[in-house]
Amino acid sequence: MQKPVFTPEELNAYIAEVYPEIIDQLPQYNVRTIEAGRVVVESKTDHRHIRAGGTVSGPTLFAIADMGGYCCALSVLGREALTVTTNLNINFMRKAEPGLLVADSRILKMGKRLMVFDCTITKDGKTDIIAHATGTYAIPPK
């Protein structure tokens, strides 16, 4: 897997530039680390991100997983904001109270046309998995 083309600071800045609307959904997300083929994103969640029962909602967890995949793709492709999700499959495994969530995403395949990744979401500092996703991004033709 090739060396990442962004540092976390650069990737945060790039996303803020091309996808400012993410702030409405994940107001406090942050790219924490980038390695070859792996990106860790964190996102604070609060009362706006809960569902019936008071736990973090499915759409919020989806948004975090999808952001994890987007960051994986951009870490290889660079300034390719228009790479888009074509498929995402997510399993919700444990309820979580709002707080800091950590999404650890891995590139499973980086092809010419498709990138496949998975993403494991936990509460910060815990090992129990809250949600696990697998997804595909389509890479725009040159």
Add this chain to the structure above:
Amino acid sequence: MQKPVFTPEELNAYIAEVYPEIIDQLPQYNVRTIEAGRVVVESKTDHRHIRAGGTVSGPTLFAIADMGGYCCALSVLGREALTVTTNLNINFMRKAEPGLLVADSRILKMGKRLMVFDCTITKDGKTDIIAHATGTYAIPPK
């Protein structure tokens, strides 16, 4: 498939009561019709729901599909707010400008412990599919 236990008005009122936070994500969603085993939900989308490139974002489409499944489950189970998504698989097929989206959801299986549904999202009045999802809700034990 049994007769729905809610009218659209009743289901809108019930969701507003038990899941008011949905308004943050889908401010203008509305249950349009409920039949046995089928619920049509609509949601207006605007500049807050877009991703890089100006089209409706994946998390927004996920939220609409998930709401479609939730409404299917509630249409059979009644006031069971704590039925939760365990799995959702979504394919994003066409980009869509913001506007009124329509999610047509069907119950594929209503079991004692799990409900399986699919959901087809189109722009209002069009037939091209923007996104298609399949998902599972876990039904709380009595």
Add this chain to the structure above:
Amino acid sequence: MQKPVFTPEELNAYIAEVYPEIIDQLPQYNVRTIEAGRVVVESKTDHRHIRAGGTVSGPTLFAIADMGGYCCALSVLGREALTVTTNLNINFMRKAEPGLLVADSRILKMGKRLMVFDCTITKDGKTDIIAHATGTYAIPPK
């Protein structure tokens, strides 16, 4: 959706030519009908296709759904044997004794690079859904 390029007889003959190994898995499959964007495949299942408990196995149902998607792709693309599945998500909903299974597959999107389909499997003559799948085929570049 464009007119199919194969009749059922032609498609059965083409698959027997390019993918003879399918016979090991689904010895008695048959393309029943082809319409624009829709293919119905049937497959007899017997004692070789069961799992613990005596019902039709997951791999057998997967093979039938995957064949449904392959036939959808070929019905549009013609002699493109090398179009391959990139993703398949399947929900198993009801147990089924061996017998004639019918897979009704629809093209949800026919793009330049990807085709997305879904497939509903029932026992012949019944309406209860045994399994439902959604999948993606990658179309080889010209």
Add this chain to the structure above:
Amino acid sequence: MQKPVFTPEELNAYIAEVYPEIIDQLPQYNVRTIEAGRVVVESKTDHRHIRAGGTVSGPTLFAIADMGGYCCALSVLGREALTVTTNLNINFMRKAEPGLLVADSRILKMGKRLMVFDCTITKDGKTDIIAHATGTYAIPPK
């Protein structure tokens, strides 16, 4: 994660007893190792397991992944042959010539009613991922 209730030899023997039909699909599968929450299964593949183009077929890879999940469930549940797959999502990432395939499966969640796992399939001794699956098994009520 609790200590496995089977050794590989015991689990191979149990599967041969309750699910002898698997031999038709995966004639040379073998449980290689079992740890707490993790099972490695291998399966030789040959000319009977290929698809158009000469590479290992989707249904074969599905069967291996599904067997990986089944072994994970049995490693915790013991002689519960009737635990069944409810959902399996698989991404096919690289073509593989027939040969020895290795499926490394992990339990992501072991609940009272559902077990969620993922499974990574590689060629023996290689690290490139051929297929990756995530799935759910329903645990029979006591």
